[in-house]
Amino acid sequence: MKIAKNTVVTVQYKLSDAQNNLIEDGREPMVYLHGGYENTLPKIEEELDGKDVGYANTIQIEPDDAFGDYDPELVKVEPRSRLPEPLEVGMQFEGMPDGADDGEAMIFTVTDIAEDKVVLDGNHPLAGMALRFELKVLDVRAATEEEIAHEHVHGAHGHHHDEDDEGEAGDEFRSHPVH
Numbered sequence: 001m002k003i004a005k006n007t008v009v010t011v012q013y014k015l016s017d018a019q020n021n022l023i024e025d026g027r028e029p030m031v032y033l034h035g036g037y038e039n040t041l042p043k044i045e046e047e048l049d050g051k052d053v054g055y056a057n058t059i060q061i062e063p064d065d066a067f068g069d070y071d072p073e074l075v076k077v078e079p080r081s082r083l084p085e086p087l088e089v090g091m092q093f094e095g096m097p098d099g100a101d102d103g104e105a106m107i108f109t110v111t112d113i114a115e116d117k118v119v120l121d122g123n124h125p126l127a128g129m130a131l132r133f134e135l136k137v138l139d140v141r142a143a144t145e146e147e148i149a150h151e152h153v154h155g156a157h158g159h160h161h162d163e164d165d166e167g168e169a170g171d172e173f174r175s176h177p178v179h
């Protein structure tokens with residue numbers, strides 16, 4: 001079966017940056033619903049569209065087509081007293097960007113902690129990076145009607161409805177829909 005809209009694709013992958021530093025070795029293959037449901041990066045869908053099991057290639061995706069450029073204005077320093085304890089570098093909080101009035105909350109990652117101040121970075125952990133994906137198609141099947149209605153994959157390696165996604169950095173190119 002060829003990869004087309006409304007197929008469920010299982011892909012083995014290795015994610016590196018443009019300098020070939022490993023970001024995620026993909027021991028667990030990625031399983032996504034193909035067809036513009038934003039389950040994975042559009043450039044990955046573009047690469048795999050029409051391909052079959054066994055197809056393998058390495059592609060590089062520039063920041064513009066991945067998670068955008070790094071924006072220094074999204075870094076802010078907050079008094080530590082405004083954040084919950086215990087606090088650790090790498091923790092993530094939902095918050096409003098400075099000066100935002102459109103009401104769109106963002107995820108901020110704690111990148112530094114001082115005695116009474118905390119640095120919060122609103123950039124995506126993979127922002128500003130060119131991403132190199134080694135891809136190999138392991139399986140292609142037709143999606144179920146329920147999966148198409150939900151716009152994501154169900155089942156063993158798919159979306160778990162009660163999953164609490166803490167999210168590793170390398171995990172971020174897969175969407176994690178919440179019901």
Ligand SMILES: [Zn+2]
Pocket residue numbers: 150152154159161
């Ligand atoms: Zn669902």
